[in-house]
Amino acid sequence: NTALRGIFRFYELMAPVLEEEDIVYLGEGNTPIIEANDHLAEKAGLRFAFKNDGQNPSASFKDRGMACAFSYLKALVRKHGWDEVLTVCASTGDTSAAAALYASYIGSPLKSVVLLPHGKVTPQQLSQPLGSGATVLEIPGVFDDCMKVVENLAENYRVALLNSKNSWRILGQESYAFEVAQWCDWDLKGKCVFVPVGNAGNITAVMGGFLKLHRLGIISELPRVFGVQSHHADPVYQYYSVEDPAKRVYKPVTVTPSVAQAAMIGNPVSFPRVKHFAEQFEAIGGKGSFQVLQVTEQSIMDSMIEANMNGHIACTQGGECYAGLKRAKELGLIAEDEFAILDATAHALKFSGFQDMYFSNSFPPQFGVQPDTALANAPELVI
Numbered sequence: 001n002t003a004l005r006g007i008f009r010f011y012e013l014m015a016p017v018l019e020e021e022d023i024v025y026l027g028e029g030n031t032p033i034i035e036a037n038d039h040l041a042e043k044a045g046l047r048f049a050f051k052n053d054g055q056n057p058s059a060s061f062k063d064r065g066m067a068c069a070f071s072y073l074k075a076l077v078r079k080h081g082w083d084e085v086l087t088v089c090a091s092t093g094d095t096s097a098a099a100a101l102y103a104s105y106i107g108s109p110l111k112s113v114v115l116l117p118h119g120k121v122t123p124q125q126l127s128q129p130l131g132s133g134a135t136v137l138e139i140p141g142v143f144d145d146c147m148k149v150v151e152n153l154a155e156n157y158r159v160a161l162l163n164s165k166n167s168w169r170i171l172g173q174e175s176y177a178f179e180v181a182q183w184c185d186w187d188l189k190g191k192c193v194f195v196p197v198g199n200a201g202n203i204t205a206v207m208g209g210f211l212k213l214h215r216l217g218i219i220s221e222l223p224r225v226f227g228v229q230s231h232h233a234d235p236v237y238q239y240y241s242v243e244d245p246a247k248r249v250y251k252p253v254t255v256t257p258s259v260a261q262a263a264m265i266g267n268p269v270s271f272p273r274v275k276h277f278a279e280q281f282e283a284i285g286g287k288g289s290f291q292v293l294q295v296t297e298q299s300i301m302d303s304m305i306e307a308n309m310n311g312h313i314a315c316t317q318g319g320e321c322y323a324g325l326k327r328a329k330e331l332g333l334i335a336e337d338e339f340a341i342l343d344a345t346a347h348a349l350k351f352s353g354f355q356d357m358y359f360s361n362s363f364p365p366q367f368g369v370q371p372d373t374a375l376a377n378a379p380e381l382v383i
């Protein structure tokens, strides 16, 4: 069956009501899981691997959700015969790249509009929706400001909202959990999954995917799931850092510039879903099966560079996961006989500007990042 490739190998778990003709497949999913070499494993204090979701068609994990969401949308458009449909999203750069790609593939009657915070997406990310022919609106402010605008649009006009509030997105992104489980031969005992947290759609989907497999009896144990946030954008960490659940109060935070720019979000729209799944996770997996870690900007950059100097192609958010793994080890939250799978959510090349600033020691002071001399001295350009 040619349609059921990539994430759609799991279509009974994500999209069983869809007709095959509506499935939009651009090669998403089935991304490689690459074990860290001995040097990195020694640095981390345990064996681990990166899952390279940067090897998706628009170079981030967002394609998993978009493939599923656009398949449902295509089915709806066919059913209703609409002659024009605006697809809209707010984005830190990757959702917009993916949404514009899928909309341009399907073509008429879809038209893609994306809202970006001015100056807070990388040049590579900005070029993606432009290259796919989307209308790109840049507004002053941060992602959270863009999100308010598109939520308002979705409440008042007939537009298709493609942010992770859209449950079809979450369904597609559950495929990440299915692929990890399959790679582990459906045995998740002693496995830990690290996910960077921004708008919190990814961690919702990952927990939801594992819970679904557990409920169906496909896996008998849940893995442990660790969310990771930068200290410059950490509302979910702040909430869970209060030990006593009865005393936890959710508060949006004001973000400051972060190298994990794609996750630089002060008020994640999927936070209520995280809370819901976290409770279910702990009810089945016990205390410690879901945790959120905070890491520094410095450790994120050092970790990204260290990973990529050892054969990986991790973006800053992938670096954030690796920094989270080292933090978990340092805090004694993870044992050396466990195995970690880190989500390298996008391709490193989307974030090469941060790498350049690292090597040239030119980070603006608000990031608070200095190059680690041992790492930064390594590359050489000989002309």
Ligand code: F0G
Pocket (backbone or CB within 6 Å): 060, 062, 090, 091, 092, 093, 094, 095, 096, 164, 196, 197, 198, 199, 200, 201, 202, 203, 262, 263, 315, 317, 345, 346
């Ligand atoms: N990593 C990358 C590369 C991302 O693009 C994002 C989110 C995240 C991690 C965080 O995932 O939001 O599901 O918690 N990017 C969104 C965007 C917000 O607009 O591209 P999350």
